[in-house]
Amino acid sequence: MFDDIPRNRPFDAYQAFVLDCKLYWTRQIFPELRKRYAAQGGAPQTGADVAEMMADDTTAQFFGWYERHLQRMKYSGQRGLAVHYSHYREEIAAGLNAEVPERLLDIDPAFEQPEYYTNIDIHQHPGGVWSDEIAGYVYERGAQSTAPMIKKHASLWDRVKMQAMERAGPDVRRVVDLGCGFGASTLPFYAESPEIDVVGIELSAPCLRLAAQRAAEAQAQNVLFKQADAMDTGLEEGTSDIVTSTMMLHEMPPSHIKGVFKESHRLLKPGGVSIHLDFLVRDDPFKEYVHYGHSARNNEPFMVPLNKMDVLQAHKDAGFDDVEIVPFEEFDGALDPSMTSWRFPWTLIIARKSA
Structure with a gap:
């Protein structure tokens, strides 16, 4: 192996x-x-x-x-x-x-990558x-070394799942993980909650193949990794309790981010929760300076447009009324004022579809 x-x-x-x-x-x-x-x-x-x-x-x-x-x-x-x-x-x-197993992987041989992604x-x-x-x-x-302050890298994904499940309530039956990459963000949902039907959506076939292999190793019965665009998943409307993404929004232009918010709203059941973990800096010029510099240095040009977006209004335009933007603590003490080390400006963007 x-x-x-x-x-x-x-x-x-x-x-x-x-x-x-x-x-x-x-x-x-x-x-x-x-x-x-x-x-x-x-x-x-x-x-x-x-x-x-x-x-x-x-x-x-x-x-x-x-x-x-x-x-x-x-x-x-x-x-x-x-x-x-x-x-x-x-x-x-x-x-x-x-x-x-066929149930784990859906690769589209005719899939065309969006130009922004390949450029x-x-x-x-x-x-x-x-x-x-x-x-x-x-x-x-x-x-494994992207955020070196996180001692156990998987803990970040576990924390996102916990936040999503707390907000969605006890009756979650379906989760869609947009931009799932190699499946790290999807794993806590399918491995720890076998009663939940989980779908991971991703552009990259190489990442999807690895995600499916990891799920096969775990003998998962409740997950599908599907190649599709996060703004046009092809999944059924109004069937998901949670739609989530982790560090995906900053890797696409604003037009696609708005499309993702609309697709999230379309996929959710009434009362369902959309929860996107990404990077936003607010009211701190120094942190903005560092963040924008990171965008240029790490070949991530869409970090800046995301940070400048009115994500609240974009969610309202997508049909959401109940939206909150809250800091995210990726490890214990990360938000403590005494923490002086560099960290990403982790932020949860949470919206609920009207019931």
Whole structure:
């Protein structure tokens, strides 16, 4: 199986070094950058004001350079993820293409990827997560160090599920997970709640194949991974209790985000809950400056348009009346004012379809 793909000491040492550098960037350089910003004084109104203020600051320059090149090293360096696992392409592909129960996977051989999705190597992942048959496998490994402050990466998905289930109530029978990737966000719903019918929607066939293999390993009976666009899933109208997504909205243009909100409303039963976890910065020019910089450095150009969107109005335009935007605590203490390390501006966008 592809989980038996060999690693070696040079590869492990290289990736451990990159992760340690990322933690140093997170815990040491980011707080120092904030101190340098505070020492500047003034009252900037926007992230652009902060960018202008910090343009000649060497710590700010190093902060940006370090982030950009650490991500590059992680994937494309001499012992980067994409480089290392390309040497084991045949073994990985054989595992990914192994037969799974038909109920688990629905790949559309005629599916046409949206242009925005194919135009950029998102996350600096070479070729994106869709164009290479082993891309989903590489992406899964890359995700393990995306947010290094999260000790147990799976806990984030568990927390999203808990928030969704608390709001939807005890009678949840169907969940649709939009932009499910390699299935990490879908897993808590189907593995921990076998009575729930779960559908994962994703553009990338390589990611879907990995998600289906993971579900087969878990002997899941209640999940389907389907290739479709999140704004046009082809699923039945008014049949879902929960529609969710995790870190998907910031990877699509505003026109598609609005389409996702409309599709979420269409899929939900009356009283059903839409819950999207993503990144929003509000009323903090410094955090906006860092977030917009990350957007450019990590090849994620739609982060900025999402942050500028009126997501409340977009939900109302989609038919929702009851909408809330709340901070999300990805690990215990993440929202504590004493937490000075860098973290994504995790935010839950929650809406309920009128009953």
